Amino acid sequence: MLDYLISGISLGSVYAIIALGYTMVYGIAKMLNFAHGDIIMIGGYAAFCTGYYLHWPVWLAVLFAVVVCTVLGVVIEKLAYKPLRNATSLAVLITAIGVSYFLQNVALLIWTSNPKAFPNMLSFIPYVNIGRIQITGTALGTVVTCIVVMVALTLFTDKTKMGKAMRTVSEDKGAASLMGINVNGTISLTFAIGSGLAAIAGVLLCSAYPTLMPTTGAMPGIKAFTAAVFGGIGSIPGAMIGGILLGVIEIFAKAYISTQLSDAIVFAVLIIVLIVKPTGLLGKKITEKV
Amino acid sequence: MMKKVLSVLVAGVMALSIVACGATNDASANTGADANNNTTADGSLTGTLKLGMIGPLTGGAALYGNAVDHGVQIAVEEINALGTGFQIDYQAEDDEHDAEKSVNAYNQLKDWGAQVIAGTVTTTPCIAVSAEAYSDRMFMLTPSASSTDVTANKDNMFQLCFSDPNQGSASAKYIAENNLATDVAIIYNNSDAYSSGIYQTFVDAAAEVGLNIVSTTTFTDDTQNDFSVQLADIQQSGAELVFLPIYYQAASLIFQQADQIGLDVKWFGVDGMDGILSLEGFDTSLAEGVMLLTPFAADATDDLTVNFVTKFEEKFGETPIQFAADGYDCPYAIYRALEYYAANNGGLDVTDMSNEELCEILISVFTDPGFSCDGVTGLAMSWNAAGEVNKAPKAVVIENGVYVGL
């Protein structure tokens, strides 16, 4: 029981850290960035290439991945999303999907379809024993990183000037630009942060579940998106809670109901939650003026 | 053990010749179509055969399609380099592991003028394409689509790989006969036709040979990351051996997570497990002691395998997996069959022959009890009328990071 809870939390933290990226971008740019999962995959490959082929130390490989993804995120935003700033959300959604296909196929051409076994970059963290229960270093590292990232993000958006600018942009782009906030710059910054997070998420995802393929990011991306909606999309603590709950529910569904139908159960729980709370657990109520 | 004797024998036979194969039987084959205008005087095989291949070259299953494609490429190059007057014109089409795209690919190949199809690589598309090929009278030899549905009721469809029942029951029998275990656990992929196909036949055979299945758990392509629940179930069930009718990517995750929780069991895989040792970045010590039934092991030392693996590594910079080997054997099997026909029917020129004619010829040869053929995935492969291959699976165990025959 407790074992399952721990593996659930460990799986959930991976979802959570991906969901954080989703939620950041959604909260500020109001778009569903379906390419987020693929940026994670690129981050994974970046860390793999430097860490495994070039034998860079872990911190440097991760840093490199973060830089690659940050640059990638900003470039994608500039080239693909910025021209659509005033277009319908559906047009942006389809563009994001196009970007997702693009990244997957680029990865296929560069790294081929052969999977890579990702070296565990968190192996330096020791096992922790609590009574009978053993927690692997990877799980511990994932959970801790996730919490640190969430706290840092919350502090950033609440306390810093740039973070406040982000919140203003998320409330009202027009008003924000009237107040002298550089809206485009702020959205770019959001993508930079979201994509940098994706690199970290990629390293954590691949450390915990080490097969790296061009499609590696796709399903965790969708699951994390689900998690973000579960927690209330746009809400940073919501993404965290949503991710962890999703992981725990998935593991419990496998353990106590059916390994075959675990996905169906996860999604069914999501639907029930949304029917009871239409904007997710911590989501802001949608308000409409009359 | 018998297997060892066999492999020694194999090496001996191998040494004789790679090329001379099949045509040892002089019993005149009952050939369906009479291709008078295509015969050559001296019983030799000439002309250019248009060979099409269909498989997932992009998308989630691209690994398998590309492996087969690469294997076929090497075989085609070798055959074309023999200088016998017989050439193969080869074209591969992508199907993204999708039945609809696969039928499109098949039609593309038809428009290109394909006379014979090596494919398709994956099961579901293969069933769809084989139905088309059946009504078109196009001969198909799939390197790797293993379900019995692929060949069922289609006389033009042959498999180069073991069929699912073959693998499932062979595994169950092997485990029972060698007293590897009585309490067996299974993890399989219930969103995958290959995996659940083998699972079903394993379960049936297990009941016959007296194996106890104490734990059955599944995963899907979408939940292929965390196996803690499955492994905990196995731990509680007290299984001695875990049967993994799955591909090696998932298996690598299972081994790693089993190691983390200290699960100590025997592992038994199927041909999809092959490739785990060449998985880039994989700690092969985790796979230590894993047994698998596979017709191909890249580390085997017979000439055929060594030749193939060397060329493959040279050309593509990676170790061939099972699928590549299956792909490699396909053009050879077709080549040998045509050669066999030519030898027994006073020669054959395949240039511009219709696919219908070739289909009847190849069906007649493949179902001819006198025809057999060697390849890297098996020696003296022969086929029954149902289209299933008859070859001996090799049982191997991973020791010190390499396959060792059992």
Next chain:
Amino acid sequence: MSNQKETRYVDVPGPGRIPERDKGRGPVLECTHLGIEFGGLKAVEEFNIAVGATEIGGLIGPNGAGKTTVFNLLTKVYQPTHGVILLDGKDTHGMSTAQVNQAGIARTFQNIRLFDKLSVEDNVKVGMHNNVKYHLPSSVFRLPKFWQEEKRAHESALELLDIFGMADLADVKASSLPYGAQRRLEIVRALATKPKLLLLDEPAAGMNPSETEELMNNIRKIRDTFGIAVLLIEHDMNLVMGICENIIVLNFGKVIAKGTPEEIQNDPVVIEAYLGSQADETGSEGFAASAAKEAQKKKAEKEKAHMSEVEEASVDVEE
């Protein structure tokens, strides 16, 4: 100021009084103790009113007084936390917005809410939705019933549009109409639902004086033609004092005065409320002047912003 002779009122049991001419039919709307709280904040409280069957009533008050909230309560965009709304004697408790409309209340919106991508005619036909009767199979397979009813709908839509002289705009896309025409179309659409009570939320916003004059005439025409009651929110005091027979003044969610235009203009509480909120600008000018000034100011704002959302409240989507 008033260009209309004073209406004589009679008291009715309950919350108020109605014009003498409507006495025989009873009030079309009666609210007693109506109120709503948003998280402890009383947005509207103790709202009591009776509206006669052919009465034109006015609801005025400074910004943020809760006028639109009253409309939202009447149309069940919000469910009231207190009080009773009787529509033609029938309690609307538990009804949805759609049901209230079917029972007889139609409204327009302060920030225009048209069906932008539909034509003017189709906007009106949507209003007629519940009076055009044929079933889904008739729709899909174009059965005779479809043709009959659609023909009828087309004719009456044009008739209604003609009241505002908009019949020739029938095929124009609603969103491409000029601002004033959009406001008029909203009124036509509301009328198309065959209401007993028409709620108009700032119908004259953004109109110039001559358009406003025309609107006043049209509102009277509607009342006379269809024999229905009208309740309107308006900042343009010329309009309010010109056509409303009975006026209710709201401030901070409370009714501070009720009465005829005459009574309201001389009510010290009302003057205080308006002066209090506009003291710096209006100084010691008379009420009428300040009100007119305010109306002027609002109009300017409106024209600038095209769509004002000054007195809007948030609706919880979960409803």
Next chain:
Amino acid sequence: MKKLSKDTLMSFVNYGIVILFYIVFQILASTGNLSSTMKGQLIPIVSYVIMALSLNLVVGISGELSLGHAGFMSVGAFTGAVVSTALTDGIPNTVVRLLISIVIAAVMAGIAGILIGIPVLRLRGDYLAIVTLAFGEIIKNVLNCLYVGVDRRGIHFSMNSTGALDLQEGGKVVINGPMGASIMKISSFTCGIVLLLLVLFVIQNLIKSRHGRAIMAIRDNRIAAEACGLNVTKYKLIAFVISAAMAGAAGCLYALNFATVAPKKFDFNTSILVLVFVVLGGIGNMTGSIIAAALLTVLPELLRQFQDYRMLIYAIVLVLVMIATNNEKIRGLIKSIGKKNKQESSGKEAA
């Protein structure tokens, strides 16, 4: 007769396009000028066009984003597989069997639409989108575990294995979990075109009726629609269920064109594929959906010569088209160029 409105004209144009498409390909086929590739794609094209039309009803007309439309397609596909197999002996005529299968498939998908629509249509925007996505995944996941067999006693279901079906001698497993359905190919291009015309007929008539007006009014302004006395949930549900039923019919037509169909086929990616048709064709624009679905189904086949770069090119084309059609500046530019040309040509005429 009064003048034809632009909308009426467009709906006749749509019928015309479909009929023209049919005639052209029939002539090509009968004269032997049709490549196998194109011939093989005719029924999938028709199926995808129907899918695009049906999704456009939800996305364009009803204004709700659905990311799980492939789920309804799969309900139709698997229902069609079971029904057509069960009727093999009873109804030897393949056309009748196909039509019955399509009708039952549409009904089943419509029922699924009701079951999903009632709880889901209360949600708004992105939340509705994610829930439809979730339903698509649930349907896929459940079908992966579904085993259905047909024998003389009737149809048997199991969630475990084919063995649990307990089929009699001569019985046939129709749906075999992840391996999908084994099917007798009975779809025909002509039937597909008839179905497509019917779908167009229903959608275009619906749009121009009181029901369609109500659906579009709710899309344009929900609150105003409520204030006009419309039952929002009812009309959203009407659009959603009709759309689901059409998707089911398309799924049946599609599935019965292949010897097999697996649950995996109808995943998130297929839902997205259809959504791309709708968005590229123009939201709410039926003509656009027809053309976009047909072209984009053929496009990957035309790009085959680029081999591995095929999907890369597809992705780039997709992004570029989205930017070109949705960026204000570029749109303005295209418009001004168009105007210039017009002016020039009119100028020339004047001269």
